[in-house]
Amino acid sequence: MRVARYLLVRSARGALTLLVMIAVVFALYFAIEKNPPIQNYVYGTLATKPQATQVHVVRKMLFLDDSKPVLFAHYVWRLAHGDIGHDRQIDSSGNVVDGGSVAFYVYPALRATLSILVGGAVLVALLSLPLGAISGSRLGSWADRLISFFALLLVCAHPMMLGLVLRSAGNGFGWPTTGYCPLLGHGAIRNIQTGLQTGTCGGPVDWAAHLALPWLTFALLFLALYTRMVRASVAETINEDFVRTARAKGASTARVLGRHVLPTAGLRVLTMVGMEVGTAIAVSIYIEAAYGIDGLGRHAVQTLGGEGPTLNLPDSLAIVVLITLIVVVGNLVVDFLYATLDPRVGIGRDPGRTKSLVGGVF
Amino acid sequence: MVEDAATLEHVERPAPNRPVGPWRAGWRRLRRDPWSLSALGAVTLIVLLGLFGGAIVSRLVGHNGTRQFAYAANSNLRPVGPLTRIAAPAQPPIDAYGILHAPPKGSPTTFLVFGADGPLGRDELIRVLDGVRASLEIGGGAMLVALLIGLPIGAAAGYFGGFVDAVATQLTETVMAFPLILFLLFANRYLTQDIRSVYWGSIVPQGVVGDIVLIGVFTSFYPMRLVRVHAAVLRHSEFIEAAHMVGASTWRILRRELLPHLIPVLLVWGAVAVGVNMLAEIGLSFLGIGVQPDTPTLGTLLSVQWGTVFNPKTYDSHSYTPWQTIFPMVTIVVTVFSLNRLAEGVRRAMEPRALR
Numbered sequence: 001m002r003v004a005r006y007l008l009v010r011s012a013r014g015a016l017t018l019l020v021m022i023a024v025v026f027a028l029y030f031a032i033e034k035n036p037p038i039q040n041y042v043y044g045t046l047a048t049k050p051q052a053t054q055v056h057v058v059r060k061m062l063f064l065d066d067s068k069p070v071l072f073a074h075y076v077w078r079l080a081h082g083d084i085g086h087d088r089q090i091d092s093s094g095n096v097v098d099g100g101s102v103a104f105y106v107y108p109a110l111r112a113t114l115s116i117l118v119g120g121a122v123l124v125a126l127l128s129l130p131l132g133a134i135s136g137s138r139l140g141s142w143a144d145r146l147i148s149f150f151a152l153l154l155v156c157a158h159p160m161m162l163g164l165v166l167r168s169a170g171n172g173f174g175w176p177t178t179g180y181c182p183l184l185g186h187g188a189i190r191n192i193q194t195g196l197q198t199g200t201c202g203g204p205v206d207w208a209a210h211l212a213l214p215w216l217t218f219a220l221l222f223l224a225l226y227t228r229m230v231r232a233s234v235a236e237t238i239n240e241d242f243v244r245t246a247r248a249k250g251a252s253t254a255r256v257l258g259r260h261v262l263p264t265a266g267l268r269v270l271t272m273v274g275m276e277v278g279t280a281i282a283v284s285i286y287i288e289a290a291y292g293i294d295g296l297g298r299h300a301v302q303t304l305g306g307e308g309p310t311l312n313l314p315d316s317l318a319i320v321v322l323i324t325l326i327v328v329v330g331n332l333v334v335d336f337l338y339a340t341l342d343p344r345v346g347i348g349r350d351p352g353r354t355k356s357l358v359g360g361v362f
Numbered sequence: 363m364v365e366d367a368a369t370l371e372h373v374e375r376p377a378p379n380r381p382v383g384p385w386r387a388g389w390r391r392l393r394r395d396p397w398s399l400s401a402l403g404a405v406t407l408i409v410l411l412g413l414f415g416g417a418i419v420s421r422l423v424g425h426n427g428t429r430q431f432a433y434a435a436n437s438n439l440r441p442v443g444p445l446t447r448i449a450a451p452a453q454p455p456i457d458a459y460g461i462l463h464a465p466p467k468g469s470p471t472t473f474l475v476f477g478a479d480g481p482l483g484r485d486e487l488i489r490v491l492d493g494v495r496a497s498l499e500i501g502g503g504a505m506l507v508a509l510l511i512g513l514p515i516g517a518a519a520g521y522f523g524g525f526v527d528a529v530a531t532q533l534t535e536t537v538m539a540f541p542l543i544l545f546l547l548f549a550n551r552y553l554t555q556d557i558r559s560v561y562w563g564s565i566v567p568q569g570v571v572g573d574i575v576l577i578g579v580f581t582s583f584y585p586m587r588l589v590r591v592h593a594a595v596l597r598h599s600e601f602i603e604a605a606h607m608v609g610a611s612t613w614r615i616l617r618r619e620l621l622p623h624l625i626p627v628l629l630v631w632g633a634v635a636v637g638v639n640m641l642a643e644i645g646l647s648f649l650g651i652g653v654q655p656d657t658p659t660l661g662t663l664l665s666v667q668w669g670t671v672f673n674p675k676t677y678d679s680h681s682y683t684p685w686q687t688i689f690p691m692v693t694i695v696v697t698v699f700s701l702n703r704l705a706e707g708v709r710r711a712m713e714p715r716a717l718r
Contacts, residue, residue, distance in 0.1 A: 017536060028548075152706075156637065156698035158644045161691055164668055275539070282541035286648065289671040301671055305547030305649060327539050 003340070010335065014328035019076065021324045022317065026072055029063075029313050036062055041090070053094075060096045061088045063313050075317065084321065085314040102318045106299065108187075110322055112180040113296035116284050117326075119211055120218030121273065125266075128223055132230025132265065133257050139235055147227060155224035159283045163217045163290025170213050178292040181206040214287045221283055222276070226269055233265035267341060274334030277327050296322060384712070388626075391711040398707025404700035405633075412494040419488055423472060425450075426564075427488035427658065432462055434474065434483025441478035444486075444685050447471050448478075477685050480666070490689050492564075493658040494697070499566060500573045500643045500659065501636040507578025508635065509628065512585030517616060517624075519586070520593025531590070534583045543645060545580050550651045569653035576652070577642050581635065588631055592624055626712040633705035637698035644694065663690040 038050040041058045050058075059065045075085065084106060087099030135147040154162075167178075181187060181201040188197045201210070237243060238261055246260050285297030300323065303315045382390075392398050420426040432454035435441045442448060449465035450472040456462050476486035519527040537545075558572040596602060605615050640660065646652035647661030650670035655662050667687050669675035 152702055153695065153699055156641075156695045156702065157691075158641050158648075158694070160648045160668070160671075161644070161664065161694075165691075278539050278541045282543045285541070285543060285671065286645070289648070289674055292674070298671070300544055301547060301649060304544055305550065305651065323540065323544070331539070 003336075006339065007332075007336065010332050014332055017328055018321065018324050021320050022076065022079075023072065025313075025316050025320050026068065029311055029316065030068060032311055033062055033064060036064070057090055057094060057096055061090055063088070079321065084318045087312075087314050102314050106296075106318045106322065108182075109294060109296045109299050111182065112293050113281070113284055113288070114326075115180070115183065115207070115211055116214050116218060116287060116293070116295065117280055119208075119215045120222070120280070123215045123219040124222045124226055125269070127219055128226035128230055128269070129262055129266065131223070132227045133234050133262055135227065136231040136234025136265075137238055137253075137257060137261070144231075148231070151224040151227045154220050157221070159217065159221055159286035160290050162220060163214070163287050166213050166217055167290055175213065176206075176210050179210060180293045180295070181210045183207045214291050214293065217287050217290070218280075218283060222280070225276070226272070229269050229272060230262075230265045233268045234261050237261045237264050263341075267338060270334055270338050270341075274331045277330040281323060281326065384626075388708075388711040392707055395707055395710065397703065398710070401700045401703035401707055404696070405704050408494065408697050408700065409498060411491060412498045416488055416491040416495060419491060423485070423488075425472065425485065425488075427484060427492050429484065431472070431474075431478065431483040431485075432456070433465060434478035435481050439481035441480050441483060441683060441686075442474060443683075444477040445473075445475060446477060447473050476689055477683075479663075479686060480683075486686065486689065489658040489663065490660075490693060492567075493660045493663050493690065494693060496567055496570055496653065496657065496659040497640045497643055497661070497694075497697075498636070499570050500577065500653075501639040503570070503574035504577035504581065504639040504642075505632055505635040507574055508582040509585050509632070511579065511582035512587075513589055513624075513628075515582075516586035516589030517593050517620065520590035521597050521612075521616060521620065523594065523597075527590070534587060538583050538587075542580055543642075543649070546576055546642075546646065547649060547651065549576060549580065550646075567653070567657045567659075569657055570659075573643055573646060573652045576646070577639050581639065581642075584635070585628065585631060588627060589624055592627055593620060596620055596623055626708070630705045630709045630712075633701050633708065637701035640694065640698060660690045660694045663687075 036058060038055055038058050041061070042050060042054045056065070063071060078085075083101070083103075085102045087102060088096055089099035091097045131147050131151075135144045138144050170176075179201075181203070183204060184202070187202055188200050234257075243256060243260055246256050251259075281297060284295065285301055287293070288295040288298045289301075296319065299315070300319045303312060303319050392402070416427065431448060431450055433448045433450070434446075448471060449469050451465050451469035454462060455464075455466060472485075474485055474487070476490060478484065479486045479489050515530070519530050553572055553576060557575055559568060560566075560571040561568040602615060602619055605619050610619075643652065643659060644661035644664060647655075647659065647665040648668075648671055650665070650672055653659050653662055655666050664687055667675070667683070
């Protein structure tokens with residue numbers, strides 16, 4: 001009951017965030033597109049003044065003649081039904097028609113990005129927990145110094161830099177380093193520059209093989225943060241009474257660490273994961289670029305940062321909605337896990353969150 | 363008797379009893395830690411190299427980072443590697459068909475320590491040094507801009523609290539949950555040409571000020587948050603209440619009582635922020651926004667070689683010139699590492715009881 005209420009409240013807050021972000025995109029779009037360059041959309045109007053009908057058609061295609069509240073309500077209503085948005089285009093006879101759903105290319109991109117994020121996060125957990133435990137249980141030893149040094153060193157690299165270096169290394173060993181293979185079914189591998197199909201692949205093995213280097217890049221960048229977190233947490237916990245009790249019972253070091261110390265550290269790490277979802281998406285932009293993966297970050301960069309003074313409304317909305325959903329759902333899951341795993345934290349209370357001093361920029 | 367009093371004043375007090383201020387104590391602790399001290403030395407060296415290195419090397423070798431050497435690239439436009447001596451005649455013999463002939467006998471030569479930067483044949487060493495300077499300018503400048511915005515707002519929000527503080531906190535938390543690079547990308551569309559085209563000779567190259575504004579404004583949330591948290595905690599402490607009781611004005615309390623307690627925290631943040639801002643500049647260059655590719659920064663030196671996110675260059679064995687990426691890469695990693703290690707050292711020195 002308590003859990004259900006908590007989930008409900010948090011989901012409502014997430015939904016509110018989503019609505020606000022959609023409203024912000026609408027507001028920015030209509031502020032930018034007050035006077036669209038008609039000649040960019042209709043042939044033969046560069047020299048002559050565009051006719052009134054042409055202006056009307058272009059404005060309709062760009063959603064400028066619609067009532068804004070109705071457009072907003074319609075979009076939210078369609079979104080609630082799972083429709084991420086539709087493009088509009090001008091057909092050969094000069095009428096504005098439906099240009100197809102943006103889901104056609106947005107969902108494959110989301111799939112690729114989520115694959116990078118989730119796989120990378122798992123790898124971070126698998127690496128940072130043992131490394132942090134070794135480091136934190138023997139403060140000041142050579143192993144601790146070595147781990148701390150490399151953790152601090154790796155965080156000084158830029159994701160694109162690290163990605164391209166690892167990609168060159170992978171090329172040297174003949175490892176597949178470009179493109180994305182779907183986990184289920186088969187997909188075409190395309191050259192990201194030419195758009196030409198270079199082969200097909202699919203299935204779990206291909207999927208993991210093609211994502212191994214992106215995951216490694218992701219993990220190496222985030223390892224520093226989490227290893228240090230685990231290290232600090234382990235170093236604090238290892239002197240607690242319950243650990244001493246476990247030792248006194250005769251438990252081995254591995255058991256003490258695995259059963260008593262690391263779960264506490266894991267909880268700390270969990271709260272941090274929620275705060276770093278945004279950073280992870282930013283890192284994913286560069287990883288996708290370095291490995292030629294057609295993911296959400298790539299689409300976000302092209303939609304929001306492309307050349308020219310115009311903005312595509314359905315594309316921007318789809319990108320912002322999906323990124324907001326990743327952030328909101330990620331935070332929700334993390335908070336929920338934290339509250340259920342740690343009985344001391346009451347559900348509904350904000351767990352004492354921490355975020356790195358600076359970051360998220362890259 | 364008077365003489366006795368005068369002589370007494372000259373007697374030195376025994377040293378162990380003299381109270382030591384927090385700064386002096388912190389400096390003593392920092393001095394004892396060899397790693398932090400070498401990080402401080404490395405940061406000082408890099409800053410000096412960035413500020414004066416380009417000018418000194420230019421003076422020594424007699425050309426600057428924009429001079430193009432015709433003999434620094436072969437006929438395939440492949441630039442020469444590090445530690446190469448090339449001919450550098452004032453007027454390279456190029457015939458009417460644009461073909462470069464062998465250099466005339468006895469023409470002057472020059473020595474390229476880091477090799478040439480590409481088909482144009484510029485001195486890579488000077489370009490890297492100029493790049494370090496531009497990157498340091500962006501990192502430091504953006505840090506100062508962020509501090510100028512974040513410190514007053516954060517201090518006010520934390521010290522006064524209330525409804526505005528709650529709204530501002532919620533807003534910053536929400537904004538910070540999103541990838542900042544997308545805000546940068548979007549804001550870049552509206553960065554006016556006036557700001558972008560500001561430059562000051564070759565000391566502040568064109569585009570640097572634009573990057574400073576862009577990164578500084580959007581990272582100001584971090585110092586704002588940091589200052590707010592500390593101000594909110596310190597506001598209830600006894601020394602602030604004591605200052606209230608003796609009738610100090612709010613402005614005086616903020617300036618004289620609160621600010622000194624924030625400086626160690628802000629020092630640590632500042633050192634890390636300069637490094638992260640330099641990485642952010644690399645990110646902007648990879649996104650193709652910010653400083654123009656022709657102006658050397660650590661970011662553009664890399665993005666010229668590797669291409670942008672929109673248009674990454676693929677590996678090509680003919681144009682594979684690893685030294686052009688290795689030198690900027692090593693520089694950036696060493697710089698950011700030293701800055702981070704220095705921040706860590708300052709933190710340990712100012713909070714000796716914190717976990718190592």
